[in-house]
Amino acid sequence: DIQMTQSPSSLSASVGDRVTITCRASHNIINYLNWYQQKPGKAPKLLIYVASSLQSGVPSRFSGSGSETDFTLTISSLQPEDFATYYCQQSYMTPLTFGGGTKVEIK
Amino acid sequence: EVQLVESGGGLVQPGGSLRLSCVASGFIFSNYWMSWVRQAPGKGLEWVAHIKEDGSEKKYVDAVKGRFTISRDNGKNALYLEMNSLRAEDTAVYYCARDKAIVGVNTGSLFDPWGQGTLVSVSS
Numbered sequence: 001d002i003q004m005t006q007s008p009s010s011l012s013a014s015v016g017d018r019v020t021i022t023c024r025a026s027h028n029i030i031n032y033l034n035w036y037q038q039k040p041g042k043a044p045k046l047l048i049y050v051a052s053s054l055q056s057g058v059p060s061r062f063s064g065s066g067s068e069t070d071f072t073l074t075i076s077s078l079q080p081e082d083f084a085t086y087y088c089q090q091s092y093m094t095p096l097t098f099g100g101g102t103k104v105e106i107k
Numbered sequence: 108e109v110q111l112v113e114s115g116g117g118l119v120q121p122g123g124s125l126r127l128s129c130v131a132s133g134f135i136f137s138n139y140w141m142s143w144v145r146q147a148p149g150k151g152l153e154w155v156a157h158i159k160e161d162g163s164e165k166k167y168v169d170a171v172k173g174r175f176t177i178s179r180d181n182g183k184n185a186l187y188l189e190m191n192s193l194r195a196e197d198t199a200v201y202y203c204a205r206d207k208a209i210v211g212v213n214t215g216s217l218f219d220p221w222g223q224g225t226l227v228s229v230s231s
Contacts, residue, residue, distance in 0.1 A: 034217045036152075043202055043221035044152065050214050087152055091215030095168045096142075096154040 002027050002090050006099035012107040019075040021102045023088035028068045032092035035064055035073045038101075039084045047086075048073065078104070109133040109220055111203050116225030123193050123229070129186040129203030129222055137161070137181040140206035142218055143188050145199035145227075153199075156188065157206050157216060171197075193229045200224040 003026040013019050023033065031051040036044040046055045048064035051071055061076045075082055083106055088099040115127040127143070142157040156167045156177040165177050176189040186203050204218035 032215045034214070036218075038152075043223055044218070045221075046208070046217060046219040049209055049217050050212065053209075053212070055219065089152070089154075089217065091217050094154075094157075094166045094216070096157075096216050098152040098154070101151045 001095055002029060002092065002097055004088055004090055004097050004099040006086075006088055006102050008102060009100060010103040010105060012105045013078050014107045015078055015080060017078045017107075019078050019082075019104060021073045021086055021088075021104075023066075023071045023073070023099050025069045025071075025090055025092075027092075029090045029092035031067050032090055033064075033066065033071045034089045034091055035062075036087045036089065037082075037084045038087065044087065075104075109205070111205065111220060111222035113201065113203050113222045113225040116201065116227045118228045118230065119193055120231050121194060121229055124189070124191045125193065125227060127188040127190065127201055127203075127225060127227070131184045131186070131205070134205070136179075136184040139208065140216065141177075141179060141186045142204045142206040142216065143177060143186075144202045144204055144218060144221070145197075146202070146224075147196075147199045150199075154216075155201070158186070190227070193227075195229050198227060198229045200226050 005024045033051045035048040038044040052064045085101045085103045113129045143155040158177045174192045178187045202224045204221045208219040
């Protein structure tokens with residue numbers, strides 16, 4: 001199975017900050033890496049697919065990069081509605097696997 | 108509007124069974140793979156199973172193989188998850204999600220959108 005490791009597991013940031021979350025895959029997954037946002041009590045929402053493509057309707061302050069085993073989600077200027085937990089997910093092979101999540105909290 | 112609505116969750120004793128349903132609307136259900144993804148209380152996300160558009164291909168995470176069965180009825184726009192021999196570690200919110208949701212792009216299995224989830228609690 002492909003293991004997905006996110007870091008950090010949590011972070012505190014202020015509105016307007018630039019935030020970076022990393023995701024590392026245990027095997028080369030080319031660019032089959034997706035990012036989701038989940039708010040408390042809600043279902044996850046797709047933000048970024050195949051490493052760097054922005055899902056329709058997602059604000060442009062979100063961006064993704066990376067390839068093979070190392071990937072990054074960046075929020076260029078954190079907004080109040082961005083405080084949530086973020087998950088990466090590899091779509092290279094089954095079993096499909098997620099990272100452990102990164103909780104973004106208000107400083 | 109694309110919508111997925113799950114039902115069928117509840118409290119069940121260890122060793123018991125439960126059948127989850129997910130009804131889809133707002134898109135051509137028979138054109139998409141579909142998945143079940145679960146989330147234990149306070150924990151991360153775990154993919155459970157997915158099924159091809161016509162039901163001819165199904166895959167499962169090892170933790171549920173032989174106990175859970177995914178199926179679909181395209182005439183009813185419905186996805187199901189039959190869960191048998193339930194264990195305490197199966198306790199979770201179960202989400203259905205549209206799979207391989209980006210048409211025209213080779214993305215592998217990704218999930219968009221998700222339903223609101225249904226809670227399964229396995230306890231004596």
